[in-house]
Amino acid sequence: MKVRADRDVCIQAGNCVMVADNLFDQDDYGIVVVLVDDIPEGEEDKAREAVKLCPSQALSIAD
Structure with missing residues (x-):
C-alpha cells in the first residue's frame, strides 16, 4: 500500500x-511531505484516516 500526495492541491491544514x-510531515511552507514510500504494516488505518480527513483531497492511496 502506498500513499500519494498532490502537493499542488495541499492547503496546509x-x-x-x-x-x-x-507517515507525513509538512515542509517550511506547510505543504504535505510523505515520509515513507510504502505504508508500514499496521499503519494502514492511520493512512486511510489521513486521506479521509484531508480537506483538499490532496492525499490518495494506491494498493
Whole structure:
C-alpha cells in the first residue's frame, strides 16, 4: 500500500500530520511531505484516516 500526495492541491491544514505523524510531515511552507514510500504494516488505518480527513483531497492511496 502506498500513499500519494498532490502537493499542488495541499492547503496546509496539517490533518495528515496530526493523524499519522510517522507517515507525513509538512515542509517550511506547510505543504504535505510523505515520509515513507510504502505504508508500514499496521499503519494502514492511520493512512486511510489521513486521506479521509484531508480537506483538499490532496492525499490518495494506491494498493
